Amino acid sequence: MSLKTYERIRSNPKFQAFVSKRNRFSIIMSILMIIAYYGYILLIAFNKPFLATKMGPGLVTSIGIPMGVGVILFTIILTWIYVRRANTEFDTEAEAIIKEATK
Amino acid sequence: MSITHKNLFVAISGLALLALAGGALAAGADLGQTTKQATNWTAIAMFAVFVGATLYITKWAASKTKSAADFYTAGGGITGFQNGLAIAGDYMSAASFLGISGLVFASGFDGLIFSIGWLVGWPVITFLMAERLRNLGKFTFADVASYRFAQTPLRSFAATGTLVVVAFYLIAQMVGAGQLIKVLFGLEYIYAVMLVGVIMMMYVLFGGMTATTWVQIIKAVMLLVGATFMAVMVLLQFNFSPEALFAKAVEVHAKHDSIMGPGALINDPISAISVGMALMFGTAGLPHILMRFFTVPNAKEARKSVAWATTWIGYFYILTFIIGFGAVVMLIQDPAAYYVPKMVDGVQAIGADGNPLWDGLKGGGNMAAVHLANAVGGNMFLGFISAVAFATILAVVAGLTLSGASAVSHDLYASVWRHGNVDSVTELRVSKITTVILGIIAVLLGIIFEKQNVAFMVMLAFTVACSANFPVLFMSVLWKNCTTKGAVAGGTVGLILSVALTIMSPAVWEASLGNPKGSAMFPYASAAIFSMTAAFFVIWLVSILDNSAQAQKERALFGDQLIRSETGVGASGASGH
Numbered sequence: 001m002s003l004k005t006y007e008r009i010r011s012n013p014k015f016q017a018f019v020s021k022r023n024r025f026s027i028i029m030s031i032l033m034i035i036a037y038y039g040y041i042l043l044i045a046f047n048k049p050f051l052a053t054k055m056g057p058g059l060v061t062s063i064g065i066p067m068g069v070g071v072i073l074f075t076i077i078l079t080w081i082y083v084r085r086a087n088t089e090f091d092t093e094a095e096a097i098i099k100e101a102t103k
Numbered sequence: 104m105s106i107t108h109k110n111l112f113v114a115i116s117g118l119a120l121l122a123l124a125g126g127a128l129a130a131g132a133d134l135g136q137t138t139k140q141a142t143n144w145t146a147i148a149m150f151a152v153f154v155g156a157t158l159y160i161t162k163w164a165a166s167k168t169k170s171a172a173d174f175y176t177a178g179g180g181i182t183g184f185q186n187g188l189a190i191a192g193d194y195m196s197a198a199s200f201l202g203i204s205g206l207v208f209a210s211g212f213d214g215l216i217f218s219i220g221w222l223v224g225w226p227v228i229t230f231l232m233a234e235r236l237r238n239l240g241k242f243t244f245a246d247v248a249s250y251r252f253a254q255t256p257l258r259s260f261a262a263t264g265t266l267v268v269v270a271f272y273l274i275a276q277m278v279g280a281g282q283l284i285k286v287l288f289g290l291e292y293i294y295a296v297m298l299v300g301v302i303m304m305m306y307v308l309f310g311g312m313t314a315t316t317w318v319q320i321i322k323a324v325m326l327l328v329g330a331t332f333m334a335v336m337v338l339l340q341f342n343f344s345p346e347a348l349f350a351k352a353v354e355v356h357a358k359h360d361s362i363m364g365p366g367a368l369i370n371d372p373i374s375a376i377s378v379g380m381a382l383m384f385g386t387a388g389l390p391h392i393l394m395r396f397f398t399v400p401n402a403k404e405a406r407k408s409v410a411w412a413t414t415w416i417g418y419f420y421i422l423t424f425i426i427g428f429g430a431v432v433m434l435i436q437d438p439a440a441y442y443v444p445k446m447v448d449g450v451q452a453i454g455a456d457g458n459p460l461w462d463g464l465k466g467g468g469n470m471a472a473v474h475l476a477n478a479v480g481g482n483m484f485l486g487f488i489s490a491v492a493f494a495t496i497l498a499v500v501a502g503l504t505l506s507g508a509s510a511v512s513h514d515l516y517a518s519v520w521r522h523g524n525v526d527s528v529t530e531l532r533v534s535k536i537t538t539v540i541l542g543i544i545a546v547l548l549g550i551i552f553e554k555q556n557v558a559f560m561v562m563l564a565f566t567v568a569c570s571a572n573f574p575v576l577f578m579s580v581l582w583k584n585c586t587t588k589g590a591v592a593g594g595t596v597g598l599i600l601s602v603a604l605t606i607m608s609p610a611v612w613e614a615s616l617g618n619p620k621g622s623a624m625f626p627y628a629s630a631a632i633f634s635m636t637a638a639f640f641v642i643w644l645v646s647i648l649d650n651s652a653q654a655q656k657e658r659a660l661f662g663d664q665l666i667r668s669e670t671g672v673g674a675s676g677a678s679g680h
Contacts, residue, residue: 009666019669026230033226037219038379044216044365045375051212052364060350062363068215069421075222076417079229083410086234087403094670101672 008101018093022086029082033075040071145486146287153321153494154302160317164310171517171530174311175242175509176397181316183404187411190395192319193502194386194412195326195419196272196561197279197495201469203420207427208434208464208471211352211362214427218420220379224386225413232387233409234402235580235668243506244393244572245514248579251660252587253653254522257575258514260591264571264598265390265510268564269503269541270548272391275560276503277549279469280496286466286473287489296549299493303500304542307508308535312398315501322498325491327415330422333472333488336479337429345425352431362431374628378562381631385565388573391506402671423472430471433478434464441465441474500545508537559615562629563605570597570634578642580668583661586654589646597638604630 009015043051044064051064168174181189199221207214240246245261277296284295306314341347349363356362386392396405434441442461444451452460464470476488512534517525552560575594578585605611607625612618646654667673 005672006663006666009670009672010662015666015670019665022669030227030230033223033230034383037223037383038376040219041216041375041379042372045370045372048365055346059346060353060360060363061346062212064212064364065215065345065349068212068219069424071219072222072417072421075219075226076414079226079410079413082226082229083406086406091403098670098672 005098005101009097012097012100014093014100015097018090018097022090025082025085029078033078036071036074040067142289143287143482143486143489145483146489147486149486149490150287150493153325153490157314157318157321157494157497158302158305160321161306161310161314164313164317167313168309168311169531170527171513171534172242172527173313174531174534175394175505175513177312177316179398179400181398181404183399183407184411185316185320186395186399186404186408188323188415189316189319189398190392190408190412191415191419192321192323192326192495192498193391193395194416195323195495196499197276197283197492199420200326200330200423200492200495201279201283201472202561203423204427204430204472204475205467205469207424208430209468210358210366210368211356211428211431212364213366213368215424216365216368217382218424220382221386222413222417222420223379223383225409225416227383228387228392229406229409229413231577231581232393233396233405234671236393236396237399237402237405238668238671238674239580239664240397242394242397242513243509244390244576245510245518248576248590249518250579251657251664252579252590255519256587256591257579258518260594261572261575262510262514262519264388264567264575264594265514266507267598267602268388268390268568268572269507269510270544271560271564271567272389273500273503273507273545274548274552275564276496276500277545278552278560280493280500281549281553282467282469283473283489283492283496286470287493292553293550296546299496299500300542300546300549303497303504303545304538306497306501307504307538307542311534312505315498315505316398318494318501319498322491322494323415326495327419327422329476329484329488329491330419330426332484333429333475333479334422334425337425337432337475340432348425348428348432352428355435356431357435371627373632377627377629377632380635381562381566381569381629383569384573384635385567385569385631388568388571388576389564390510390568390572391502393572393576394506394509395502401674426472426475429479430475434471434474437478441478504538504541504545507541508534511537559610563602563611566601566605566629566631566634567598569631570601570638571595574635574638574642578639578646580664582646583658584646585642586646586649586651586657588649588651588654589642589644592645593638593640593642596641597634600634600637601630604634 051067052062055061055063055066167178172178203214203217206217236244236247239250243261243265245258248261249257277299280299281292281295284290284298285292306318338348341351353360353363396408399405399408438461441464443463443465445460445462446452454460464474466473473485473489473492477485512530516533517523517530571594574597575590578593579590604625607623608627608630609623610628612623613620
C-alpha cells in the first residue's frame with residue numbers, strides 16, 4: 001500500500017471514530033469476561049462453603065457446578081457475539097474507510 | 104527428498120519393531136503387572152491406521168511444502184473453520200484430556216476450576232489479539248511484536264520466550280506419551296518417547312504446517328467424537344441426570360461429599376488470582392497457538408478460527424468433567440480391574456476391615472479416562488481412545504516443534520543473524536535442521552522428566568507465556584509509547600521472574616526437588632501475579648524513560664502500525680507472503 005493511502009486513512013476522522021468504537025467494544029467484552037472469571041475464582045478463594053451449597057434439599061449437586069459450566073458457556077457466547085459484530089459491522093466500516101483512501 | 108523420505112520410513116518401521124520387541128521382553132521380565140498390560144492389538148492397529156493415514160497426508164503435504172512460507176503457514180490458505188479445529192487440536196493436549204479427567208477423578212470439583220481457567224484465555228485472544236496478529240504478522244509472533252522495533256534485540260527475546268515455553272510444554276507432552284504407552288502397549292517408557300519423537304519429526308520435517316494442521320484437525324475430530332461417546336455412555340447409565348451421577352460419585356468416592364465443592368486446589372486469594380492470570384493471559388502468549396493465526400487468509404477468518412476453537416474447547420472441557428465423574432463411578436467400584444494391588448512381601452496386603460488394599464490406578468492417576476474407555480466401550484473402544492490420546496500428543500508435539508523451529512530459523516537465523524538477507528530455500532533448510540534437533544531434545548527431555556507431574560509442567564509454560572510473551576506482544580501492538588528497550592527489558596524481567604519464582608514455589612521446590620516441607624521461599628501456587636505485573640511495569644517504566652532517537656522513531660511508526668493492525672491495509676495476503 002502506498003504512503004498516500006496511509007496518509008489519507010490517518011487524516012480521515014472516520015478512522016479515529018472507528019478505532020475508538022471497536023476498542024471500546026473490545027474492552028467492554030474483556031471486562032465482562034474478567035468479571036465472570038475472577039468473580040468465580042474469588043468466590044472459590046473467599047467463600048468455598050457457598051459454592052458447595054446444595055442446589056436444593058435432598059440434592060447432591062452443588063451451586064458451584066452449574067455456575068462453573070455457566071462460565072464456560074458464557075465464554076463461548078461472548079466470543080461469538082464479538083466475532084459476529086466484528087465480521088459484519090466493523091469489517092464493513094473498515095472496508096469503507098480503505099475504499100475512501102484508495103480511490 | 105524422496106530418498107530421505109524412504110530412509111526415514113524404513114527407520115521408523117525399524118524403530119517401531121524394536122519398540123515392540125523391547126516391550127515384549129520387558130513384559131516377560133516383569134511378571135507383577137503383566138496380565139492387565141498385555142499387548143493390546145486393537146489399540147496398536149488403530150494407532151497404526153492413524154499413523155498410516157497421517158503419514159500419507161504428510162506425503163501429500165510434502166509436495167506442497169516448497170518455500171519457507173509453506174513450511175510456517177501452509178501458504179496461508181486454511182479456512183477459519185478448519186483453523187478453529189486445528190487450534191482446538193493444538194490446544195486440547197494430553198494434559199487437558201488425561202490431566203483434567205484425572206484431577207476430577209481424584210478431587211471432583213477442582214477439575215472444573217482448571218477447565219474454566221484453560222478456556223477463559225480465548226476471549227482475551229479474540230477481543231484483543233486475533234485480528235491484529237493476522238494483520239501485522241507473517242510467520243511468528245515475533246513478526247508482530249517487532250513490527251516497529253529494532254529487530255535484533257526484540258526477535259532474540261521473542262525467540263527465547265518461544266523456546267522456553269515450547270520446552271516446558273514439550274516435557275509435559277513427552278512424559279504423557281511415555282505414561283500412556285506403558286498402559287496401552289505394555290511398552291517401556293523410553294520406546295514411547297522415541298516413537299513420538301520420530302513420528303512427530305516426520306510430520307514437521309516433510310509436511311511442515313500443512314501436515315501439522317491436518318494432523319491436528321483429524322486428532323481434534325477423533326478426540327471430540329471419542330470424548331462425546333464416553334460422556335454419553337456415562338450419562339446414559341443415569342438417564343442423563345447429572346444429579347444421579349453426582350449422587351453415585353459422592354457415595355463411592357473416598358472423599359465423599361467434599362468432591363462436590365472446591366477443595367485444596369485454591370487456598371489463598373493471591374494464589375487464586377495468580378493461577379487465573381497465568382491461565383487467562385498465558386493462552387494469549389503461547390507461540391504455537393499464536394502461530395496458527397498466520398495460516399488463515401485474513402482477519403475475518405482469524406476471528407472465525409478463534410470462535411470455533413473456543414466452542415470446541417469449551418465443549419470438550421464440559422465432557423472431561425463428565426468423564427472424570429464417570430471414572431469415579433465406574434472405576435472405584437472395580438478395583439481388581441483398574442487398580443494396582445498394594446503388595447507386602449509378595450502378597451496383597453489386607454486392611455483392618457478385612458478388604459484387600461489397593462495402590463492407586465494402574466498407570467497412575469492420569470489414566471482415569473483411559474480406564475473409563477474400557478469400562479464403557481470394552482477393549483475395542485479402549486483401543487480407540489488410547490490411539491486418540493496418543494495421536495493427541497503427536498499433534499500437540501508437532502505444533503510445538505514447528506513453532507520452536509520457526510523461532511530459530513525465522514527469528515534467530517534469518518532476521519537476527521542474516522539480517523533478512525536469506526532466500527526461502529536456505530531458511531527452509533534451517534527450519535528442517537532445527538526440527539530434527541528439537542525432536543532429539545524432546546526425546547531427551549521426555550527421558551529426563553519421566554517421573555514429573557504432567558499438569559504442573561504445563562502450568563509452568565503458561566506462567567512464562569503470560570509473563571514474557573504476552574506483555575511484550577500486548578504493549579507493542581496497543582501502546583504507542585512502548586519502545587524496543589522497554590519491551591525487551593520488561594519481557595526479560597517477566598521471563599526470569601516467572602521461572603525463578605516457579606522453581607521456588609512449593610510445587611517445584613518441595614514436591615519435585617524433594618526439599619523439606621515449608622522450605623519453599625515463594626509461598627504461592629503461581630508466580631504470574633508478580634511476574635506478569637513486573638513485566639508490564641518494567642515495559643512501561645523503561646519505555647517512558649527512553650528518549651533516544653530510536654525511541655522517537657519507534658513512537659512515530661505507531662500511527663502506521665495502528666492503521667495496518669486495525670484495518671488490515673498492507674497485511675500479507677494468502678499464500679503471497
